[in-house]
Amino acid sequence: MQEVVQKPRQSWAGLFNISFGFFGIQIGFALQNANMSRVFQSLGSAIDDLPALWVAAPLTGLLVQPIIGHLSDRTWLGRLGRRRPYFLLGAVLAALSLFLMPLSEVLIMAAILLWVLDASLNISMEPFRAFVGDMLRKDQHTAGYAVQTAFIGAGAVMGSIIPEIMTWMGVANVAPDGGIPDSVRYAFWIGGTALFLAVLWTVLTTEEYGPEQMAGFGEEQEGAGLEQPVRALASKGYLNCGVWIVAGAIVAVGVSAFSLEKEVYLLAVLLAAYGVLSAVAISMAKQGNTTGMLTSIVGDFSGMPAIMKKLAVVQFFSWSALFIMWINTTPVVTQYVYGSTDTASAAYNEGANWVGWLFATYNGVAAIAALTLLPFLAKKVGKAKTHIFGLLCGALGYASFFFIRDPQMLLISEIGIGIAWASILAMPYAILASSLPQAKLGVYMGLFNVFIVVPQLLVATVMGSIMIMFFPGDPIWTMVFAAGTLVIAALAMTRVDVPGEEA
Template sequence: MDSVTTTEKPRQSLAGLWNISFGFFGIQVGFALQNANMSRIFQSLGSSVDDLPALWIAAPLTGLLVQPIVGHLSDRTWLGRLGRRRPYFIAGALLAALSLLLMPLSNQLLMAAVLLWTLDASLNISMEPFRAFVGDMLRKDQHTAGYAVQTAFIGAGAVLGSIFPYVLEHLGVSNDALGNGIPDTVRFSFWFGGIALFAAVLWTVLSTREYSPEEMAGFGDAADHAGADQTIRKLANRSFGSSVLWIALGLCILFAVRNFGLEKEVYLLGGLLVAYGVATGVGIELARRGRSSNMLANIVGDFSGMPAIMKRLALVQFFSWSALFIMWIDTTPVVARNFYGSPDPASAGYQDAGNWVGVLFAVYNGVAAVAALALLPWLARSIGKSRTHMLCLLAGAAGYASFFIIHDPKMLVIAEVGIGIAWASILAMPYAILASSLPQRKLGIYMGLFNVFVVVPQLLVATVMGSIMKAFFPDQPIWTMLAAAIVMTAAALAMTRVRAD
């Protein structure tokens, strides 16, 4: 047999596509419960609306740290029958389910914040390999279909997670936050969600078989050690100038926070810049010493050597996820104050608003599930992947802007349609573009590094949005929706630089 002969991966049936991505249904149940209810939990435990961005910092920060590490490790993992990505599915699902079971028992703000950190880290441990898993298991001409099915499951899981409290209240479960506690509707939702998450991930683990390293070699997807060595050599040739610049910028921000009375959350931004500068400097030094197997050197080298299309998509992701994070943090206080006239977290009106936000989030996720299967493939065939993504992002910007012209909370469902179309595209199109453009041997690490451009904008929003709102729009969170509309429009404009059709 000719050693250079390669074969195509088998074409997956609809059942195969289902099994590959069904675990993401459970993961998104967890994310939806987190996104729709954590601001409500924090405020029910005594947090003010101005402190919400700081409390939410835990979620994106854990993703920033966890995903590149898990991506790097999963590219190099093979545990026999358990496979390459599936060990991380199981570990993350176990920890996430445990965090969901414990979260409703929180009786202090600190406990809830720590559990949010644990929950998000656990969800990221499972989620990052799922992105690469689709690329591992599918041939290139099925990548768009694979990520569309994954997005449909994300939407369906998010609908279930978002609507849990609303349904439970209508089944007679108490929605009152007595004694500054967590309502039973939220408590039971988290418990049911933990069970659903673990069961869905276990389905994918038991119903799929990953291709062995030998099979991947037969498909032409073997690890390229020469390519890895080239990455390290390029890193070794870099100077320490950029590292010093990042450290200096971070120190300037820390100095400004201390001496000019900026919000304490900005300390994190300065600290992250210093940490990044130190990490790149250490990575360069390790590369110069020939430490080609070192994880830090490899991650830094891969980050600095990203393909051009990944860099252009990174800017799109930066703006897109800035808008999404604004929405997740501020929709509950916006709806409670501006549509229900009940900004007090202890009031019944606030809790009713919290339930309605869960319904709104369910709507945009439901729209995303339908759009992923019915709209995106058709648009991509008609106008191409890049224009499809740009058009969908503009629909999301229109959804955010409509918060200013809608006055009936029930009519906010219209806004969520546009947001849902954008959400479907954000979850599918960039990954379909990347999976067909990136080397298979580094799919895990590149998908993990791509998450940096999901996380950094969230950290930026978490560190500066509170300061902006206090300075210019105190007690008027509705203006955050204008910010979301502007940055989502910027994402659509940035997409004009991406050519992937």
């Protein structure tokens, strides 16, 4: 029997190299999040049509991440390795999309490029989560995901301010013909270059452990136990499939009955589609097909380890709060702090600009907290209690919006939100990487991110209808909802038992 040895301990330089590519990926996401509505409107989109155009982002992530995770678990391309081929492919496609996006002359071209860009960013991003688990020993997982989170925060800040830097440098911020201004064009081109170079740095400076090395580390390898969830799938009946389909039908009927936003139909389609795909996967498993992608992904989803199911609940409520914040901070700050709902007024635009600085603040705080506070707390009290602390900090930050009317004081609110953001990006993944079978780390990380996408779809579709029904014209209540969902997430986290930590 081969002697089991530990993975080598990575230095800080090694941790830097492993996650630096995420800095570039996050620049791409930040440019997308901050500027795509501006691009769409510049090309003639009505504001009411923006949600439909933005559906590309969550839907693409929902489809791409489990598939890429499944494939990357089963890939080995010689010296290029298992995860790095996907980093590189996604970076090339994302960089091309960022270069082409500001050259769009018609709305349909920009919409298609958004789909390509988001798919490409997800192709690169998903394997990075598993890559940290691949490369690091368990006692370094917290530090590894903390460094990755720091790069996420730094990349978000950089991507958000590139257009403003261009404006400060004298680049035109308004296009004479009403199209996409040069400040946005140059920002996308700079961001595309930075994204590609950052990912290339990780590809060139890291070397993945080969299958034989991983076996020597005692890690479960490809083929070892991979068919167990599929065999379990073969024993299942079709009742749950019917429940998913009926749930989709009920949601579809509810859209019409309660005059909900039309985007809610997407949720109905996704529920019914999962029911249909589950039925197909069960049928294939019963026929002995245990190697197909569909049966593997559905089997792994239905057979998730218990700790992953509990963390999924935490993730669902955590990301619900984040999406509420991203959508509603601007109307809340402009209306309640700056006293204006008129988008053409100086007060409104001053408030909207201040929101950019608030977002930069929480991302900056997250980068610092990820490298300092979180590793310290995790070592002292464990990952689970650290995450509970982070979520409650975020809840206090959101709740404070209900009382604060001084824009400068909102910076204090963002400190709590930044700590929560850092914890949400680091702690669940550090817990999972230490608790899941290595051979399925990619697909499980991809499936775990479903619980990021579903809250986004719910918030984007249902939250608007709730506010119109109960709090018309009062967006401040969205922050109360956000605070409440983080409290629920913290309570759900108390049910998560991390191996090796006291309850």
